[in-house]
Amino acid sequence: MNLAKYVSVFNIGLQNTFVYRWNYFLRALFGLIPLAGTIFLWRAIFQEPGGKGFGGYDYGSMIYYYLLTILVSNLVTPTEDDWQIAADIREGQINSFLTKPLNYLGYRTGIFLAGRLVYTTVTIIPIALIFFYFRDYIRLPSDVASYLLSIGSLIMAAFIQFFITYSLAMMAFWILEISTIIFIVYSFEYFLGRLQGAELIQALAIQACWLVVTWAIAQFMWKRGLGHYQAVGG
DSSP states (O other), X not given: OHHHHHHHHHHHHHHHHHHTHHHHHHHHHHHHHHHHHHHHHHHHHHHSTTOOOBTTBOHHHHHXXXXXXXXXXXXXXXXXXHHHHHHHHHTTTTHHHHTSSOOHHHHHHHHHHHHHHHHXXXXXXXXXXXXXXXXXXXXXXXXXXXXXXXXXXXXXXXXXXXXXXHHHHGGGGTOSOOHHHHXXXXXXXXXXXXXXXXXXXXXXXXXXXXXXXXXXXXXXXHHHHHHHHHHTTO
């Protein structure tokens, strides 16, 4: 019965976000412009005399790095979830959830998953075209385990990102404008690394720990924020 409620929330979120599928498509399409500028910048750097690469990256691996960045970003990054949660708090719409047998974190998780599904669906074609255009620089893993571990890492990354977003949005219980804090935190999210073997397993274990930590923080922020909200008569 509880699961059925959140499945219904997912379906509602799916219908709502799919109405604005062209917004998602255009946002993803124009989001490729900075990527193109970055690619041309690195091409100019590596074509300069002595520009033979640094930090273990050559021009090809740098292109592959940014392609993976945009792919991961499209798959895991919440779209306006933080602003919607903050709006629910500021406008008092959170009151309706306090009288219903519905966990707000579970509700927002259903909306988040629906949004990610629609966003991925409408942006997969332009992303695939970009990957095809730069296919000469792509070095795909040869073993199945790498793909399985990558999928698991992506799933955990999506939920970690969502829990961080949720926790930041909870600050709307105390402050009116949270955009500055969100922009500062999000500026650190585009760092990737290359791991293999035991380092990869260790990184996944650390990621799993962060998943639990961010979930706990999200729960804590909701309880503290709700206590403050009720104390001031919300």
